[in-house]
Amino acid sequence: MSYNPEIHHRRSIRLKGYDYSQAGLYYITICCEGKLWRFGNIENGEMILNDFGHIAQEEWEKLSERYPNVMLDVFQIMPNHIHFVLVITNDASVMPVGATLAVAHDDDNENDAITNNRATARVARTATAVRNSNGVTVGNIVGAYKSLVANRCLELCEQQHDGLGKFWQRNYYETIIRNQKSYQNIYDYIVTNPMNWKTDDYF
Numbered sequence: 001m002s003y004n005p006e007i008h009h010r011r012s013i014r015l016k017g018y019d020y021s022q023a024g025l026y027y028i029t030i031c032c033e034g035k036l037w038r039f040g041n042i043e044n045g046e047m048i049l050n051d052f053g054h055i056a057q058e059e060w061e062k063l064s065e066r067y068p069n070v071m072l073d074v075f076q077i078m079p080n081h082i083h084f085v086l087v088i089t090n091d092a093s094v095m096p097v098g099a100t101l102a103v104a105h106d107d108d109n110e111n112d113a114i115t116n117n118r119a120t121a122r123v124a125r126t127a128t129a130v131r132n133s134n135g136v137t138v139g140n141i142v143g144a145y146k147s148l149v150a151n152r153c154l155e156l157c158e159q160q161h162d163g164l165g166k167f168w169q170r171n172y173y174e175t176i177i178r179n180q181k182s183y184q185n186i187y188d189y190i191v192t193n194p195m196n197w198k199t200d201d202y203f
Helices: 051-066 109-127 138-159 180-192 194-199
Strands: 024-031 040-043 046-049 070-077 081-088 173-177
Touching: 024 138, 046 051, 046 070, 051 070, 051 081, 051 138, 070 180, 081 138, 081 180, 173 180, 180 194
Parallel strands: none
Antiparallel strands: 024 081, 024 173, 040 046, 070 081
């Protein structure tokens, strides 16, 4: 499930002809420039956030306030990159059954059942989804998130009379989630990422 930079080249990571304002589920990975460890460290298989990491967490949680037709699914901050799943809906007043904010954590049998129910509901909705009426694209959302995080981190550095440099790697990696199996594989990869950090492509 990990990304191979040789395969996911910047010129080919977008699906040609796909409408990125269309309702659906999207798996996103954004990376820090130069693989710098901006957000904290992994200790005993757990991500320990620093000040930048807390900023990234806070801005993620605000995204659904900024974009009413966007719901937040599984999310994981790593030392030098972030994984998350966005759910774009057509009707901001209607929440898909079982939709929640799911911060990555270790699964047990109860959590597996919850995850499977959530995936089934979302895939069913996506199968009949039409164009997102607000016209907001995945690129709009990811771009806004990256800017908000970088700007707040820059402000923090300036308060500490420190430099920041280029924060994010250009662009982002994205996968359109088309079915429940794909969702489950992505969910499993995200929640186990801290435990598998030393074998991660971004380590």
